[in-house]
Amino acid sequence: MYIEEIKKLKKEKNAVILAHFYQNDEIQDIADYVGDSLALSKVAASTDADIIVFCGVFFMAETAKLLSPTKKVLLPKANALCRMAAMADYDELLAYKKAHPDTVIVTYVNTRANIKALSDVIVTSSNAEKIIKNYKDKHVMYVPDKNLGLYLKDKLGYNIDVWPGFCYIHDLLTIKDVENKRTEFPNAKLLVHPEAPLEVLKKADFVGSTKQILDYATNDPFEEFIIGTDKGIIHALEKANPNKKFHLLSRGLNCINMKRITLEDLYISLRDEVHEIEVDEEVRKKAIIALDRMMELS
Numbered sequence: 001m002y003i004e005e006i007k008k009l010k011k012e013k014n015a016v017i018l019a020h021f022y023q024n025d026e027i028q029d030i031a032d033y034v035g036d037s038l039a040l041s042k043v044a045a046s047t048d049a050d051i052i053v054f055c056g057v058f059f060m061a062e063t064a065k066l067l068s069p070t071k072k073v074l075l076p077k078a079n080a081l082c083r084m085a086a087m088a089d090y091d092e093l094l095a096y097k098k099a100h101p102d103t104v105i106v107t108y109v110n111t112r113a114n115i116k117a118l119s120d121v122i123v124t125s126s127n128a129e130k131i132i133k134n135y136k137d138k139h140v141m142y143v144p145d146k147n148l149g150l151y152l153k154d155k156l157g158y159n160i161d162v163w164p165g166f167c168y169i170h171d172l173l174t175i176k177d178v179e180n181k182r183t184e185f186p187n188a189k190l191l192v193h194p195e196a197p198l199e200v201l202k203k204a205d206f207v208g209s210t211k212q213i214l215d216y217a218t219n220d221p222f223e224e225f226i227i228g229t230d231k232g233i234i235h236a237l238e239k240a241n242p243n244k245k246f247h248l249l250s251r252g253l254n255c256i257n258m259k260r261i262t263l264e265d266l267y268i269s270l271r272d273e274v275h276e277i278e279v280d281e282e283v284r285k286k287a288i289i290a291l292d293r294m295m296e297l298s
């Protein structure tokens with residue numbers, strides 16, 4: 001029932017539904033666009049829909065609002081929050097900036113708008129490496145994901161400090177997980193998201209964002225893969241590659257907040273236009289400078 005009603009409402013209200021790869025399968029199936037943070041940001045910035053329904057977590061819907069301030073942006077579940085985003089504290093970052101005025105603040109998209117407003121540039125896991133290369137000779141503070149920051153520091157050899165934040169599902173991955181799955185599936189390649197600890201990333205055959213993992217598995221001649229990111233991506237991997245096999249690196253790869261939105265939530269949110277995202281205009285003006293810089297450099 002919800003599927004038909006959502007489709008009808010979407011047409012009547014000129015709405016677009018965006019869903020992250022980590023969403024529940026049925027949400028991905030009804031979305032107009034399924035993607036990672038970078039792709040969905042680009043859609044949000046360019047859409048001519050009047051309403052953007054963002055099926056993801058709060059910072060994603062908030063980023064869509066930053067990029068499309070005149071649109072109505074809805075997050076179907078108000079308590080879908082990213083735990084990593086909560087690890088970047090505004091007062092702490094402000095104090096750090098004052099103490100280190102020459103440091104470039106490179107901030108992961110997985111942050112609140114007020115953190116973006118303190119930043120020089122925003123990055124996603126798809127474009128972080130490319131963008132950070134523009135700051136080769138600078139001292140960089142990478143906020144808030146220590147794992148992605150340490151991965152880039154190790155790979156590029158740049159002067160990068162990292163904020164002590166992390167994604168709780170990726171940070172739990174261990175060398176033991178890798179050994180167990182390599183033994184269980186000896187013919188599979190291991191593809192891991194850069195939010196995992198460095199020692200796990202060093203054991204991977206490929207390190208990349210969710211979209212990069214999807215593209216890699218689709219284009220690679222191998223037929224079996226161990227996936228080191230949230231289980232939601234398995235749906236897109238299997239749809240794109242019905243003859244290939246995918247195994248999760250760990251059962252813990254399941255972000256609860258990314259799975260909060262149901263079809264019923266989506267229907268009610270669109271029907272009643274509830275859980276609208278609002279952003280303070282002064283914060284938005286500052287945050288958009290860092291987001292625009294990302295768009296230019298990515």
Ligand code: SF4
Pocket residue numbers: 022057081082083084085110167168169170230255256257258
């Ligand atoms: S998977 Fe990790 S980074 Fe993504 S929303 Fe969940 S807690 Fe945040």
